[in-house]
Amino acid sequence: MRETIKLILALGLVTMISGGFLGFFYEYTMPLVEARQMAEMMEKGFQAVLPEAVSFQEVKEGQGEKPAGVEQIYEGFDEQGNSIGVAFEAVGKGFGGPIKLAVGLDVENQKITGVKVLNHAETPGLGDKIEDDAFLGQFQGKSLADPFSVKEDVDGITGATVSSAAVSTTV
Helix, strand or coil, X not given: CHXXXXXXXXXXXXXXXXXXXXXXXXXXXXXXXXXXXXXXXXXXXXXXXXXCCCEEEECCHHHCCCCCXXXXXXXXXXXXXXXXXXXXXXXXXXXXXXXXXXXEEECCCCEEEEEEEEECCCCCCCHHHHHCHXXXXXXXXXXXXXXXXXXXXXXXXXXXXXXXXXXXXXX
């Protein structure tokens, strides 16, 4: 009986120490992992909306005012270091929660070069169709002066009007 109690206590102590180490390292590494995942997601998104760019540099706070809903702005450069446009992360309110987009903009011509959905919580099978190239391709080449109202300027997704409108408004 005494040996069983010692074994149970030893096993419990090892389990608690192992759990403590696991929790500590999880808490320590999780912010690093999340930051790296976000950086990769942003890089892929920005590369998709400004395909001619080979490098990006964050536009700092003092270089202009950010519009509402815009989180980060990056300037894209070609091989020679010439500015070819900006890519920015914009967040809008969708049906299932926030919709995070990467939007590319040709500043010189004031036209959209591309839109990519980075993250969303829309309904699978309906609202998640906002990721489809057929839907997002409607924004490419549009002038910033154009309105982006669903049904008139942008074809919405059947059954996902709120999600379609959220993307249009965010862009």
